[in-house]
Amino acid sequence: MNRILAVARKEFLHILRDRRSLAVAVLMPLVMVLLYGAVIDMELRDLRVGVLDLDGGDRSRELLRATTSSGFIVEAERLHGRDEIEAGFRQGRIQAALVVPRGYGEDLARGEARVQVLVDGADASTAATVANYLQAVVALVNRDLLRDAGLAAPFGARTRVWFNPELVSARFVVPGLVALVLMMICALLTSIAITREKEAGTLEQILTTPVTPAQVIVGKVLPYVALGALDCAMVLMAGKWVFGVPMAGSWWLLAAYCLLFIVIALALGLLISARSPSLRVAMMAALMVTMLPTMILSGFVFPIASMPGPLQVVCRLLPATHFLVVLRGIMLKGQSWFPLQTAALVVMAAVLLTLAIRSFRLRLE
Amino acid sequence: MSREAAVFARGLTRRFGDFTAVESLDLEVASGEIFGFLGANGAGKTTAIRMLCGLLPPSGGEARVAGCRVGRDTAALKRRIGYMSQRFSLYEDLTVLENLEFFGGVYGLGRAELAVRADELLPRLGLDADRGRLTGSLPLGYKQRLSLGCALAHRPQVLFLDEPTGGVDPVARRSFWDLIYEQAAAGVTVFVTTHYMDEAEYCGRVSIMVQGKIVALDTPSGLKARTGGADMQDVFLRLVDA
Numbered sequence: 104m105n106r107i108l109a110v111a112r113k114e115f116l117h118i119l120r121d122r123r124s125l126a127v128a129v130l131m132p133l134v135m136v137l138l139y140g141a142v143i144d145m146e147l148r149d150l151r152v153g154v155l156d157l158d159g160g161d162r163s164r165e166l167l168r169a170t171t172s173s174g175f176i177v178e179a180e181r182l183h184g185r186d187e188i189e190a191g192f193r194q195g196r197i198q199a200a201l202v203v204p205r206g207y208g209e210d211l212a213r214g215e216a217r218v219q220v221l222v223d224g225a226d227a228s229t230a231a232t233v234a235n236y237l238q239a240v241v242a243l244v245n246r247d248l249l250r251d252a253g254l255a256a257p258f259g260a261r262t263r264v265w266f267n268p269e270l271v272s273a274r275f276v277v278p279g280l281v282a283l284v285l286m287m288i289c290a291l292l293t294s295i296a297i298t299r300e301k302e303a304g305t306l307e308q309i310l311t312t313p314v315t316p317a318q319v320i321v322g323k324v325l326p327y328v329a330l331g332a333l334d335c336a337m338v339l340m341a342g343k344w345v346f347g348v349p350m351a352g353s354w355w356l357l358a359a360y361c362l363l364f365i366v367i368a369l370a371l372g373l374l375i376s377a378r379s380p381s382l383r384v385a386m387m388a389a390l391m392v393t394m395l396p397t398m399i400l401s402g403f404v405f406p407i408a409s410m411p412g413p414l415q416v417v418c419r420l421l422p423a424t425h426f427l428v429v430l431r432g433i434m435l436k437g438q439s440w441f442p443l444q445t446a447a448l449v450v451m452a453a454v455l456l457t458l459a460i461r462s463f464r465l466r467l468e
Numbered sequence: 469m470s471r472e473a474a475v476f477a478r479g480l481t482r483r484f485g486d487f488t489a490v491e492s493l494d495l496e497v498a499s500g501e502i503f504g505f506l507g508a509n510g511a512g513k514t515t516a517i518r519m520l521c522g523l524l525p526p527s528g529g530e531a532r533v534a535g536c537r538v539g540r541d542t543a544a545l546k547r548r549i550g551y552m553s554q555r556f557s558l559y560e561d562l563t564v565l566e567n568l569e570f571f572g573g574v575y576g577l578g579r580a581e582l583a584v585r586a587d588e589l590l591p592r593l594g595l596d597a598d599r600g601r602l603t604g605s606l607p608l609g610y611k612q613r614l615s616l617g618c619a620l621a622h623r624p625q626v627l628f629l630d631e632p633t634g635g636v637d638p639v640a641r642r643s644f645w646d647l648i649y650e651q652a653a654a655g656v657t658v659f660v661t662t663h664y665m666d667e668a669e670y671c672g673r674v675s676i677m678v679q680g681k682i683v684a685l686d687t688p689s690g691l692k693a694r695t696g697g698a699d700m701q702d703v704f705l706r707l708v709d710a
Contacts, residue, residue, distance in 0.1 A: 109573025113562065120561040308557035311521050313546040314574040 106314045110322025114296065118326055128292065132284040132334040136341040139280060140273035150233050153191050153200040155182040160208035166218065169244050170201060170237070192223040199223065199233040211248075266351075266435040273346030278430035279403030280338050282423040283394070285361065288331040289368035290375070290393040291386070293324055297376035298385040316463065324369050331365055351437030360429050363448050367422045368393070370455035377462040397423040422451045472535060474499045474626050474657035475520065479529030480538075482515050489515040491680040492529060497673075499625075502648065502658045504671030504688075508708055512680040513661045514554075517628050520659070521551050534625040534657075547575065550619035554631040557615075560604030564595055564614055567603055568621055575622035585621055593617045593647065609640030616647060620656075627651060629660040633667065645670055665701040674700070676707050683707055 118125055152170065156163050171179045180197055182188060191197040202219035210216035220237045224230045249255065300306045300323075309319060339357075342348035350357075371393060379385035399405060400414070401423035407415055418424050425444040432438035475497040482490040490512040497503045507513045518524040520533050522542040531538035536545035558567050565586060572582045590596040593613045603611065612632060619627060629648070633641045645667065652658050660671065668674050668688060675685040684691055684707050688700055697703035 105576050105578060106574050109570055112573070113559065113566070113570040116562055116566060117559070303557065304553065304555040305557040305559060307523070308551070308553055309574060311523060311546060311549075311551040311553075312571070312574045313543055313576065 106318050107322040107325075110309075110314070110319055111325040114323050115326040117296070118330065124292075128288060128330055128334065129337075131287075132280070132338050133341055135284070136277065136280055136338050137345065139276045140342065140346045150199070150229075150236070151197045152179050152233070152237070153182045153188055153197040154179045155185065155188065155200060155202045157205045158203045158207035162208040162211050163203040166203060166207075166244055167201075169247075170240050188221055192225075197223070198226070198229055199237060201237060273342060274348050274435060275431070276404070277338065277342035277346065277348045278434055279401065279427055280342075281335055281361065281430060282364065282401060282426050283397050283403065284334045284338055285331050285364055286368050286371075286393040286397045286423065288334055289327055289365050290372035291389040292330070293327050293369055293372035294376040294379070294385045294389045295382065296323060296327070297373065298379055298382045301376070302382055317460075320373065320460075320463065324373075328365055328369070331368070332361070335361055348434065350434055352433035352439055356439055357430070357433050360426065360433070360448075363452060364422065364426045367448065367452045367455055370452065370459045373459035373463060374455060377459065396421050400424070401427050403427065419447075422448060425451075473497055473532070474501070475503070475531075475533050475659055477520070477529065477531040477538075480516070480519060480526055480531045481528035482512075482519055482524065483527045488680050490519070493531075493682060495675060495682065495685065497657055497659060499657050500652055500655045501672045502652050502660065502670065504668045504674035505659060505661045505677070506668055506674055506704060507661075507677030511677040513677055514630060516677070517551075517630055517659070517661065521549060521628055522546055547622070548625045550622070550624035550627045552615050552619040552627075552629050552632050554634060558603050558611060558618065561602065563600050563602055564590070564606070565599040567614060568617055571618035572621035577622060582621075589617045589620060592650070594643070609636045609644070612636060612640070612644055613647065616644070620651070624656065626657045626659060629658065631661050631663060633662065633664065641667070665699065665704055668700040668704070676704060678708055 118128075154167055154170070156167065167179065180191070182191070182200065185202075188197075188200045188202075191200065200221040202221065204210075204217065204219065207216050207218065218241070220234065220241075222230045222234050246259070297306075297320075300309075306319075310316070339348075339350075343350065372389065375388045375392060376385055379388055396417075397403065400407070400410075400418045401421050402418065403423070407418045407424065410418065425447045429441050429444045429448075432441060473496040475495065477493050477495050480490060480493040481488065493516055495503075505513055505517070515524065519526050520531060520538060522538060522545045525539050533545055534548035536542075536548065538545065559570070562570065568586055568589065569582050572585060577585065586599070590599055593616070595610065595614060595617070598606065598610065603614065606614070616629075616632065619629075633644055636644075641664070648658055648660070648670075660667075662668065671688065673685065673687050674691060675682045676691075677683070684694075684703075686694065688703075691697070691703045692699070695703050695706045697706055
C-alpha cells in the first residue's frame with residue numbers, strides 16, 4: 104500500500120508541476136461544455152428567407168405572413184427580381200427564397216397553385232432544415248385553406264417531445280461531453296504518462312525495486328482517475344447550472360457507470376502505451392482510438408441511425424456509444440435499467456483490461 | 469567458506485535466440501568488497517547485471533545475491549539490492565527530496581522512516597542545501613550523487629552501479645568514489661562497471677569480460693603482474709585484444 108501511494112504521490116506531483124497541461128486538463132472540459140452547449144444548436148433560429156412575390160394578391164400575402172409568423176425566420180427580405188435570389192445566396196444574405204408566381208391567387212382558386220422554394224445547398228444541414236421548415240409552412244397553409252373550404256384534412260400528426268421538450272441541444276450534448284472528457288483524461292493522459300516514463304528509462308529503474316508492475320499501474324493511474332472524476336463533475340455541474348441540463352435519475356447510478364467507463368478508458372490508455380514504441384506514436388494512437396471515434400461515431404453529435412450500415416457496426420463496438428445511451432437515459436429519462444448496455448460495457452472492460460495487462464506484462468518481460 | 473558470498477554466480481548464462489550475451493559466468497564477491505566489472509561495450513556486462521538484479525531471467529546456471537536465489541526469490545532479492553543504471557533515472561520535474569522520497573517509498577519505507585533517511589543521506593551526498601531544488605536544474609555530478617542516494621535509500625546489502633560516472637569531470641568522479649568507499653566501509657558490497665581505467669584501480673578486485681566470458685579476475689596489482697601491463701588501461705587493452 105505504501106508503494107502504491109508512493110507511485111501515486113509522485114504521479115500527482117508530475118501533474119501539479121506541469122502547470123500548462125494541468126490547466127488544459129481542468130479548463131478544457133469547461134470550455135468544451137460552454138462551446139458545445141452554445142454552438143451545437145440543433146435548431147436554427149436566425150434563418151433569413153428572401154421573398155419574391157410576383158403575384159401581389161391577398162392570397163400570396165397570407166402565405167408570406169404564415170411564413171414569417173413563427174419565431175424561426177427572423178427576417179424575410181423582400182426581393183424584386185429573380186436575379187436577386189442568386190445574388191442573395193452568393194452574399195450569404197439569405198439561406199432560402201420563396202417565389203410566389205404570378206397568378207398564384209387564381210391558380211389557388213382553381214385548386215392547382217404552385218410556389219417555388221429555392222435553397223442554398225452550400226451548408227447542407229441549414230439547407231435541409233430550411234427546406235423542411237418551408238414544407239411545413241406550406242402544409243400548414245394548405246390545412247387552413249381546406250378548413251376554410253369546409254373540408255378537413257384526412258389526418259394530422261400532433262408531435263409532443265418528451266424528456267427534452269424544447270429540444271435544447273445542451274441536454275443532448277452534455278452527456279456526450281462526459282464521455283469525451285473521461286476518454287481524454289483517462290485514456291490519453293495515462294497513455295502519455297506511462298509511455299513518457301518508459302522512454303525516460305525510469306520505468307526500468309522502478310522495476311529494480313520490489314514494487315510489482317500491478318502496483319506501478321494502479322499508483323500511476325489513481326491521480327488520473329481523480330482528475331477524470333473532477334472533470335466529469337465539472338462538466339455535469341456546468342451543464343446543470345449554465346444550460347439547465349436535468350438530472351432525472353440517480354447520481355449514484357451515474358457515478359457507478361462513470362467509474363465503469365473510466366476503467367474502460369484506463370485499460371485503453373494502458374493498452375496503447377504498452378503497444379506504442381514512442382511518445383509520439385502513443386499520442387497519435389490515443390487521439391485516433393479514443394477521441395475521434397468518441398466525437399464522431401458515438402452518437403455524441405451525429406445520429407448513428409443515419410450512418411451507413413458497416414459504420415453502424417463500428418459504432419456499436421465503441422464503449423462510448425453504449426455509455427452515452429446510459430448517460431442520456433439516466434440524466435434525461437430517469438432510467439435505471441440498462442441490461443444490454445451494461446453487458447456490453449462490462450464485456451468491453453473485461454476484454455480491454457485483460458489485453459492491456461497481458462501486453463504490459465509482455466512489454467516488461 | 470565460512471561466510472556466504474554477497475554475490476555468487478556459477479555457470480550463469482543468458483542467450484537471446486542464437487546469440488549468447490553472457491556465457492557461463494563464474495564469480496564470487498565478498499561482503500563489503502568493491503568489485504570492478506569491466507569489459508568493452510557489448511561484452512555482456514549490462515546483461516549480467518540485469519540478471520543479478522532480477523530484471524532478466526537467466527537461461528542457465530545459478531546465482532545468489534545477498535542470500536537470495538536469482539530467478540527464484542526475486543521479491544526478496546529486490547529488497548536487498550540497490551541499482552543505479554547508466555542513465556540515472558531520476559524525475560527531472562521533482563525536487564531532490566521528492567526523488568529520494570519516491571524511491572524510498574517504492575521500497576516500502578514509511579513517511580517517518582523516509583524523513584530520517586533523508587536527513588541522514590542528503591548531507592552525506594552534499595545535497596542538503598539543494599533538497600528543494602528541481603532535479604532538472606542540477607549539474608550532472610549532483611544528479612549522479614542523488615541517483616546513488618536513491619539506490620541507497622532502503623539500506624541495501626549489495627549495490628549495483630552500471631557506469632555510474634559517465635560524462636562527469638574528474639573532481640566529481642573522485643567525490644563519487646569517496647561515497648562508494650564510505651558505503652563499502654559500512655559493509656555494503658559494491659558491484660560496479662566502468663569505462664574509466666583509473667577507477668578500476670580503486671576496486672578491490674576486477675574482472676574483465678570479453679564477448680560474454682570473463683577472461684581475467686584478480687586484484688588490479690595481480691592483473692598487472694600477470695599481464696605485464698603498466699597500468700589498468702594497459703592490462704585492459706592486452707586482455708581485450710588477445
